[in-house]
Amino acid sequence: xxxxxxxxxxxxxxxxxxxxxxxxxxxxxxxxxxxxxxxxxxxxxxxxxxxxxxxxxxxxxxxxxxxxxxxxxxxxxxxxxxxxxxxxxxxxxxxxxxxxxxxxxxxxxxxxxx
Amino acid sequence: xxxxxxxxxxxxxxxxxxxxxxxxxxxxxxxxxxxxxxxxxxxxxxxxxxxxxxxxxxxxxxxxxxxxxxxxxxxxxxxxxxxxxxxxxxxxxxxxxxxxxxxxxxxxxxxxxxxx
Numbered sequence: 001x002x003x004x005x006x007x008x009x010x011x012x013x014x015x016x017x018x019x020x021x022x023x024x025x026x027x028x029x030x031x032x033x034x035x036x037x038x039x040x041x042x043x044x045x046x047x048x049x050x051x052x053x054x055x056x057x058x059x060x061x062x063x064x065x066x067x068x069x070x071x072x073x074x075x076x077x078x079x080x081x082x083x084x085x086x087x088x089x090x091x092x093x094x095x096x097x098x099x100x101x102x103x104x105x106x107x108x109x110x111x112x113x114x
Numbered sequence: 115x116x117x118x119x120x121x122x123x124x125x126x127x128x129x130x131x132x133x134x135x136x137x138x139x140x141x142x143x144x145x146x147x148x149x150x151x152x153x154x155x156x157x158x159x160x161x162x163x164x165x166x167x168x169x170x171x172x173x174x175x176x177x178x179x180x181x182x183x184x185x186x187x188x189x190x191x192x193x194x195x196x197x198x199x200x201x202x203x204x205x206x207x208x209x210x211x212x213x214x215x216x217x218x219x220x221x222x223x224x225x226x227x228x229x230x
Contacts, residue, residue: 033217042205042220043159056217089157095216102149103218105159 002026004094004106005074012112019079019086021109025094032075033103034067037089049075082113116141118208120221127196128229134181135191135224137206145211148182148189149218153203162204165189167211193226201228 005024013019025032030051035043048056049069060067064082069075079086089110093103117140127133139148150162165173165182172180177197181190193200206221 031216035218035220042222043218045217045219048217059217091159093159093218102147102161102164103216104161105151108157108159110157 004029004092004104006090006092006106006109008109009107010110010112012114013082014114015083016081019082019111021077021079021090021092021111023075023077023092023094023106025075025092026104028096029094029104030097031095031103032069033093033095034075034077035091035093037091037108039088043091046077079111082111084113087111087113116143116208116210116219118206118219118221120206120224122224123222124225124227126227126229127193127200129196129198131196132192132194133196133226135193135204135206135226137189137191137221139187139189139206139208141187141208141210143210147209147211148180149207149209150178150180150189150191151205151207151220152200153205153223155202159205163191196228198228198230201226 032049034046037043045059047060047067064080066078089108091108092106095101095103119138146167148165152160152162163175163178177194179192203223205223207218209218
């Protein structure tokens, strides 16, 4: 059973460009979470999605950031008009349906904004 | 809001010795989970151990054990017989266990060095 997949592993963008980060959850997992880790800091929750639904987006910046988890395909975290402060590692985690399960993390995408 | 505090930015332990990493948290909930995650230089987040708040018995996973003090809201991690491969960032995390609120709240981490 393959783990949580994230791609790309490294992404370089210039200020003002768009960044698209992809996350494929583990097989059978229908819950996806996105976290951001700034340099030398812990992970901060961004958004929690189930298939075709955003359940909790309390950690998402109000502008430029969006996330989706379509019926088919990976979950996408989209950052429009990136700024230097968006440089960070973005982690995706997934868990099975129901509650009480731990989240399994992907390897992360390191975004660098020039 | 729930908060998790790790007051030790860095710790060092000699190989084969024992080290304890501290974590405190603040919550008004009674049903929740606590976790310790390890992040080696590869940056992959690895679950080390978890504790359900309703369980009085401290969780143990091989060389890793916790001291869970619910009244004091304390959740420390003890690593016995430390190995070079234990060197990593360690994050304490909290998750509520009600409704759909399943996000993890992390502390700022403790960097563990293991010396020969």
